[in-house]
Every structure is written in structure tokens, then in C-alpha cells.
Amino acid sequence: MQQLQDRIRAVENRIVAACERSGRKRSDISVVAVTKYVPLKRAEQILDLGYYHLGENRWPDAETKIRTIGSKAKWHYIGHLQSRKVKEVVRFFDTIHSLDRLTLAREIQKRIPEQSTPFPCFIQVNVSGEKTKHGLHPDELIPFCKQVAAMDRIHVLGLMTMAPHEPNPEHTRKVFRKLRQLKEELNQAEVFDHEVKELSMGMSNDFEIAIEEGATWLRLGTVLVGKD
Numbered sequence: 001m002q003q004l005q006d007r008i009r010a011v012e013n014r015i016v017a018a019c020e021r022s023g024r025k026r027s028d029i030s031v032v033a034v035t036k037y038v039p040l041k042r043a044e045q046i047l048d049l050g051y052y053h054l055g056e057n058r059w060p061d062a063e064t065k066i067r068t069i070g071s072k073a074k075w076h077y078i079g080h081l082q083s084r085k086v087k088e089v090v091r092f093f094d095t096i097h098s099l100d101r102l103t104l105a106r107e108i109q110k111r112i113p114e115q116s117t118p119f120p121c122f123i124q125v126n127v128s129g130e131k132t133k134h135g136l137h138p139d140e141l142i143p144f145c146k147q148v149a150a151m152d153r154i155h156v157l158g159l160m161t162m163a164p165h166e167p168n169p170e171h172t173r174k175v176f177r178k179l180r181q182l183k184e185e186l187n188q189a190e191v192f193d194h195e196v197k198e199l200s201m202g203m204s205n206d207f208e209i210a211i212e213e214g215a216t217w218l219r220l221g222t223v224l225v226g227k228d
């Protein structure tokens with residue numbers, strides 16, 4: 001627990017410093033504590049220490065944690081999502097960060113009951129173009145969004161990307177900057193009838209650069225929660 005508290009303090013200091021460098025407020029940034037590497041007990045501790053948004057990247061691996069902790073946390077699905085898992089994922093999670101194709105959007109649209117509120121999603125963009133990464137090509141974003149805009153069960157909060165794992169995180173800056181530009185283009189094109197405000201970007205290796213480039217959601221695993 002002490003070790004966890006020390007890690008949190010160190011990360012929070014770095015977040016605040018990055019905010020100060022870029023003229024932003026700490027309160028404009030949310031943290032998803034990624035608990036995929038750690039057991040239930042650690043997820044409960046991180047919740048007790050004030051992190052309300054928890055992230056997992058696999059179903060059904062996350063099931064025990066979600067069933068135990070339940071709605072005391074908000075659950076973020078951050079990994080690649082197979083269409084056949086959507087039914088369970090939309091039932092157990094609060095937000096999806098990895099909407100990256102039309103078949104998946106159609107499946108979400110189909111699985112959300114008409115009387116419930118539209119499901120909050122981030123659209124994943126493969127800015128870096130790495131073959132190993134999921135996400136839309138930047139050129140596909142606006143046409144894709146036009147289709148999603150017609151799906152009334154989906155609420156697009158923003159864009160998400162994963163930067164390449166660079167030894168020097170400065171190299172990832174252009175990836176984050178590009179995602180922010182794409183968000184601006186999307187809003188200028190008025191594809192949705194609401195403003196798309198959120199940018200889910202920045203992980204353990206590169207979150208300070210992401211903050212400087214406008215991240216509103218960081219997804220922090222190893223650096224914050226640890227890795228067992």
C-alpha cells in the first residue's frame with residue numbers, strides 16, 4: 001500500500017508539472033487507472049486511493065473485478081474489441097475506448113436497448129500507421145464518423161490513440177498532435193450534433209507529452225497501478 005501511495009504521489013507530481021508547463025489545469029485531465037496487469041486486491045486499493053475510473057482490455061478476464069467492485073468504479077474498455085464480445089462488454093463497462101470499425105459500431109448500436117442512454121465511445125485512430133496497432137486510418141475518420149452519427153445508440157465522446165513505444169517519448173509528440181488536429185477537423189466538419197471534446201491518449205511511457213498536446217484522458221497502467 002505504501003509503495004502504491006508513493007507511486008501515485010510521483011505520478012500526480014508529474015501530471016501537475018506537465019499541466020503547468022502547458023498552461024492546463026489538473027482538473028481538466030482524467031485518469032483511467034489500468035488494472036489489467038494486477039489482481040482484484042490492487043484494483044480495490046487504487047479505488048480506495050481515489051481513482052474512480054478503472055481500465056481493462058479483455059473480456060472475460062475483467063469479469064471478477066467488475067462483478068466484485070461493480071458500480072463503485074466506472075469501467076473503461078480500452079482493448080481491441082471483438083464483435084462477439086460486445087453484448088457482455090456494453091453490459092459490464094461504462095465506456096469503450098476502442099471503436100475502430102463499422103461492424104463493431106453496428107453491433108454496439110444493436111446491443112444497446114432503445115430506452116437506455118447512448119453508449120459513450122471513443123473512436124480509435126491509428127495515427128502512427130503501425131501494422132500492429134488497431135484503429136482507423138486518419139483519412140477514414142470523417143467518413144466513418146458520418147456513419148456513426150446516424151447511430152442513435154452511440155455517443156462519441158472523442159478520439160483515442162496508442163503511440164508507438166519509443167525509447168524517447170519526444171518522438172511520440174507528433175502522433176498526439178495529429179490526434180488533436182483530427183479532433184479539430186471533425187468538429188469543423190460538424191459531423192456530430194455535439195462537440196467532440198475528449199482525447200484519450202498517453203500511457204506510462206508518454207503521458208507527459210500527451211498532456212502537453214491536449215490529452216483529456218490518460219490511460220495509466222504500469223507507472224501508476226504497477227505490474228505484478
Ligand SMILES: *Cc1c(COP(=O)(O)O)cnc(C)c1O
Pocket residue numbers: 034036057078079162203204205219220221222223
Ligand atoms: C495496457 C494499456 C494501457 C496502459 O499501459 P501502460 O503502459 O502500462 O500504462 C493503456 N492503453 C491501452 C489501450 C492498453 O492496452
